[in-house]
Amino acid sequence: MDNLAKDINLANTPLKINAESQEKRVLCVDKTAESDAPFIIKEGAAEIVVLSSKNVFYNPVQEFNRDLSVAVLTLFSEDHNNNISIGRRKQTDKTLEEQPKNCDLAKTLIAGVKYENGLNILEALSASGLRSIRYAKEVPGLNSIVANDISEAAVTSIRANIAHNDVNHLVTASHSDAVLVMYQHRRYQDRFHAVDLDPYGCPSHFLDAAVQCVSDGGILLVTCTDMAVLCGNTPETCYSKYGSISLKNKACHEMALRILLQCIESHANRYSRYIVPLLSVSADFYIRVFVKIYTSAAICKESISKLSYVYQCVGCETMTLQPLGLCNKIGPKPSQTKFVLPHGPPVDVLCQHCGHKHRIGGPIWSGPLHDTDFVVRLSTHIHTSTFGTLRRMEGVLAVISEELNDVPLYYTMDRLCSIVRCQTMSILSVRSAVLNAGYRVSYSHANRMSIKTDAPMYVLWDIVRYWESQNPIKMERRQNVSEAILSKKQTIKVDMTVREDANPESRQLKLVRFQENPLRYWGPGTSVQENKEEKRIANQGKKKKKRKPDLSPDKQETFKISKQDDKDM
Template structure:
């Protein structure tokens, strides 16, 4: 909730926090879901991390024959916990997120709310005092990258939250060094046009991967970001384990743990793949950078190898069109089901976006972990110009064929399956036989003409199965956000750091092209 306290001062209330700011400091109420979910994830991580530390200390003390005493006091939110976690919010702006963390997450020792803007740092200081959390939140006026580099050796953080405007990659090198062993990184990216394939050359320069324009571009964006984080971590003998990866509204958000181990880093090549995407029918195949082989002599030992390939011929086997090659992307699981289940079970109903958290996590728990990327119902039907089958019919056909299928939280009409493309297209051919395509639509050389010219290997059944309808759909959970009209979209960058001269120049340029066209039109009429 936002209100005006004076002509230039704004008051923002969200969760248990209230902040005040003067001038144009970026705040988007759509991001409440982001903050609510982050609170739920950090709460769960804090409990898990504390249990791991206690178990580790207990083993060490038992080995040294020391009497073990475990503090079983339940920590309270808003109260400083001396053996609690430390959190860095590197790009804090008003301090709203850090203040909410302080007031709503138990087991916290210290939170550093940092911003490079002097004005923002002053706002953070004032808002910390306004909310009475000086015991937990320490305002900081510093360059985020330098601040994290200062903590890469000593006083590393248990949790680092990076929520920048746009691309987060400039912060990753310092972040993967400043996080403790087993610590939690929360990273947001809002430059979706770059990640979703509109500018693959820019995506490579920023993330080290080629993005592709395909229906599953939002999942590809997540997987590009994860491979980028893994790449930065590997340089320092570290690697990541994703806990939860989300595409929501106009951004992506990942929650990953960071561990150390040079040997474990060797497994990275088997977690990354190039994507071969057909330009005609939107089919895709993944080709891993590395493969794992079992040692015949020692089954506990793994050999690392390089795959042969490519997995596709010069033209698509289904529609005869060429392929684009993208990636590398993260092709290992996006989530930890056990962790997501814990967050789902313990999320507070007091959170403003609780129903959406419940709905999104329910779909995440149903997603196939071993089937990267997805099709969409309308694209499958549109490619061959056939009447769109009911979603439950298509899902049933895939299940009847002996394969798995699921939705994904990223798209309402998503079809995520471990069925190979030839099976998917065979199923669509069977549907087209029962619902004939107009011959006028079958243009020579088109994807539809190529696909439908091939006879299906067998007749697939579209008989509806009860297990085709997932629990999240039956329960009627709020799974996908509708456009929240007044504040939809990423908004504009905060102007707290922008000089007055630049702001004035921007204002002068507003509508400049329309004015020029209007002037040209007036001159022409006078002539």
């Protein structure tokens, strides 16, 4: 089967895709859909052979996800190889304990070369093998990669791609159930340094096996694409899959990340293991988390202080967190910690801002989403490689490095204004008002209108009240929640003078910070994309045909002219 790629007459392939633009690549897939000849898709340093256009295991929109994974694994590999080197040198040279940080052995490692003490990676749901091949060709310091898939067609594709990319020495194809492969590697000496889970939908049924087959200090990379479930459309399904109730609100994408982290932590805790998130990203139609896994029964006890329930007012959507537990450190050792159960609930029966009741969601992960030092290193590292989505990586990582890592969740200014039915204010004015009141503020990478702040909610409502007093709404619009909030007295003196530090560096530099308009093929899975594309073509111009002309006096003239144009044509 390894010779499969050689059997394909690649000279006759209809196209060889240049990795310049995602749009271009999508168009190329379109063209080949008419013929059924094999063709090649190029991404990063890898090329994948697509045997039939009807069976494409390739999603171009996830290139950002793969680029990010390559970058994260490269840094992880550097750390891993440096630690091995330091360990060895410590054995021979005791003085090295004084200056172990500046070991740069990892910088000399070469991608594509096998290292006996390098990383062992498992890609549990490999599909085309593209991700594994990119790791093999772009991440230095690897020992082995297992590219596994349960589908026979996918494994055929993986084998063809391994041979085509000449990475037989690093990548092995595996045709098995992902869960089975992971359970077979639970023993200490068989564990992987990195396990990548990129399922179609929910990863929860892989997590029990995944948290057991990662080595101590190893990394788990997990994608979720079932955003409707995680974002509060079906909280009952979210509970059955992730053990947490999702809520509908503007911070739902960050909440999705926190529900997933909570789920991984809960699986890890069963085996006296715990997670440390390195990077958690919400992008396009999916979320992706990179977490390290360690073993310590004592630190597992601290998990209750990293998880919280969320009380959300049904009227004004104010969110209040209730931690599951509190831990007080009485000494430097993990065992010197005292655990206390907190008093609750953290809110009154009725919301203090609008008088409505609350819904309870969670538990969610309320600890840090990222390791800020790691994110800063990553931001520097990405410029040493040529990633297809470099501009977006640069922008997203810049926003993440500016995020308030100790403040869970966020509000959006447009939503707060729409709750009281007033005009939306500018994001810089709001950020300045929060800073002028003496609190911190940042964006969240998950929403371009986000206000992530440690200011109490009454401060945000005071800012909204002050804004409304300057731009009053009609009295008849002041009803229910709007009236309850606007009729309250100001508690702080609001100063909306715009400050320079309210405009973060990532915004000043005009980086690509948030998702741009979705490209074609946007969404998980290729089979779905094909249907979407056919539907898109069939629906072209449909709305235009249905739309009735606007016959208001100022528009009638325009309409007449366009009718005339039609006749002329």
